[in-house]
Amino acid sequence: MAYQPKSYRKFVATAATATLVATAVTPAFAAENLPFGDVNKNYAEAVGALYSKNIVKGVSKTEFGTYKPLKRGDAAVIIAKALELDTKNAPDAGFKDVNSKIKGAVNALVAKGIISGVSKDKFDPNSPLTRGQMAKILVNAYPTLKDEAKETPFKDLTADFKPYIEALYGAGITGGTSDTTYGTTQKITRGDFAKLLYKAMNYKKVDSIKAIDDITVDEGTKLEDVKLPEKVTVVYTDKSEKEASVKWDTSKLDTSKPGTYKVEGTVDGTDLKASVNVVVKAAAPKVVSVKAINSTQAVVTFSNEVGQADATNFTVDNGLAVVKAEVNENNKKEVTLTFNQSLDDKTTYKVTANGVKSVSGAELKEDSSAEFTYEVGEVSNIQLTKTKFVGGDKIADFVKVTNANGVDVTDKYTVEISSTSQNIADKEGKVSPVTSNETAYVQVKVKSGDQVVKESDAIKVTLAPSAVSSLVGFGLVQPSDDVDTVTAYKKAVKDGKLTTEMKKSDTPNLKLLVNNNGTEQVLSAKDVTKIENLTPAVATVSKEGDELVVHAYSTGTAQVKLTIGDFVTTVSFTVNADSKIANATLDKSNVYFNTADNNSAQDTVNVKLADQYGKDFNATVDSDGNVKVGDTTVGTLTAKSSNTNVATVAVGAVGDSPSSDSPSSTIPVTVTKAGKGTATVTVEFKDTKGNVVFTKTFTVTGKDAGAFAGYVIETDSNAIDLDKDNPPEKNDNTVHFSVYEVDAQGNKIKPANNVTLEIQGYDKKPEVSKYIGVVDQTVTVTDEDAYKKFAGSGTLNVDVKVNNTKIGTKTISYQNTDPVATKAAIDTVNVIIDNDKIDGKSDSPLILKDLFYGHYDATTGKYTIAPKLSVLDQSSKVIDWDTTTQGKLSNSDSINDINFTITNDSDVDINGSGLDTTVSLASGKTTGSFTVVVSDVDTQAVNDILPAPVAFKVTIVD
Incomplete structure (x- = not known):
């Protein structure tokens, strides 16, 4: 094992568990505490700490040599001391130019791989240390710094020093001599080295x-x-x-x-x-403050956002009632309350909230209140709520008068309008229709009785042919469909009759739904002042009477720029190619004949035509196979047998059906038996240019059947849907059974005679028998109104009999994909109704049918009274109301009867009976109430759909 000094072994053990790799040198020195006169405050902490540990010395007793270059030999001595290396027992590194003072330090550093010589036998101790060499020495001495390596912005890095400089840079120990230069080859001073060594020794990783x-x-x-x-x-x-x-x-x-x-x-x-x-x-919203905004409205500010609130959640003192509560969509901490009567001047009111829910559903379950004082005060500001007017507008209706507190006090005064324009008449400022935009000036006088209390400055307004502000929607519709009202427009969208696509040969009407003066409106062609067809080669739009009519010339995307007054919009729609025959399906893939019978048996294979969009395509075919659409021949349909000794084929002629307004999409191919063997029949359609559009094949087999061995049962489907079969829906309400005699090999001999069907068990749902039965050899829907009566699904076992003897059983499934009324739901939340807003007339009585079915305003396309009654289908989805007929559902069913009782009536007059019952406020009363108890709901198709009796309270206010 290579020589490892004691301190180095200690260092390795520590580095395995921590990134603090040297004994911390505690800073405790200021420049004035050092004996060196050339150490300023930038270096004092580092030099002082190293000096106190005897790691560094000065070049003299009074000079540290802060700005002098550091020699390589001195650097070796400093690093060896900092690491507390064993400099006496280190192996000789072999350098001939190292004296005895530094030899031990150099040997120890070389043994650890921290420093190296300039050659094999030369260390070069008296040469200055460069900044690049310094980086390498420090990182080798404190190797955990390598973990902090980070890409630098320096351009002067060489490969041998780059990773070491990146380590110091990443650890925040050093920067460069400039933003883009590190100074790799520059000499490092003694002061800078001390400072960098001090940072490295004290570097700690978080x-x-x-x-x-x-x-x-x-x-x-x-x-x-x-x-x-x-x-x-x-x-x-x-x-x-x-x-x-x-x-x-x-x-x-x-x-x-x-x-x-x-x-x-x-x-x-x-x-x-x-x-x-x-x-x-989650916290329930609490009332923070209330502020009047006009004589009949106030805004309640809550502590947090409100998700649900209605008029029944609020009470007011001094005889007031809340008739409407609306959450501000732009600031959900605010709820605007509308009162049943005007506030009195200089009167304080207390508003109490309870039952309000936050956006997260936390409910306020205790009273939370705040007071506000309403004061009319003096008129402070006069403004117009809009400055663009059209014919029929009364400018006086758009004047807003506020007091010093910003409260709307318009209704406390009368206003008079005067103008520079002859198109603005009388004191109300009634606007006459104009054909182009016109600028005018008006002045508003605010009067209390006969006294003028304030006049506005001249206000600039615009008179315009229309006040369309936005396009709500648009679409193309067939001329036969009437979509001139908002209700009809939205129904056409829902029914898929109003789209943004058309066929090239179509001439649909373009319909525009706009926001005009704050109200949705379907425009007439007369409302459009200018049309610019941006893609005339694709399609154009032109005025034809009251309609905007589209004429197409090629496929693609059409764009039309429309000007309506000073509102401009561009609409785009797609012109698709006209339908043409593109494909077909055959109802059989195999035909079998028993050649043992000496007869001219025939069978039919039906060819069902389809267009390029996968839709059924209707056409006529003559005896020569010429296929026509109207009077135009579009191609030929042929059928050819590969072996006429087995079977011959012919395309059957199809003309306009006497009972239909359109030709058939199904063309018969008649197959006639000729003899034994197998033949392939090819059905081919070519267009008028002779191009093959599609080819379909089926097999004909002629075979002598053996002796009778049994029967085979075939069906054309295995399921029934009781839905209403309106085009283009699939007719799927029948399953036809065919029974054949067969031999031992399963070859058909002939159709069986005296075949009867019998449905067994009705899947333990006897009510199914009301809607599905047997007609001849077909299981079919027997009640044409089943689609709105029966919501069940399941399976039926059908016994098949020949001569009253059962030969087999087939199972078919049934369901109804149309909505069926299965459950009635009554909204039991207490409701407050303003009798001035039921139908736009003051003091209107409430009719009970309006309460259950809702009062629908066809002009605005909105309910003034929301329906209390909802009807759910078998999937628990709400069935829409048909708003054109009160009480009728969108599935064509309708409410037959609602059993209810009125009780707990107070300060109301009740007249009439049943759903025509009217309720109005008693004479002299501004508020009254009653409770409705509902016990049963029936539709024409389904009875008893209300699960249990329910009750709700109705408050009527004036």
């Missing part, structure tokens, strides 16, 4: 940061109120510790949502990371 206990805060806590520790404890590999400042990054901490958030921080400005878990507890 092992970890002591764990920080979780910090728990309530949901909604302000970020600045989350108290994170200002300092953390850093633990080094030598187990020593120190406190270090930490700067936390709280950008990912969301105190508005419950959960555990890991927050990281930078320690002492380095890349060292600390982390702490901040646990945000």
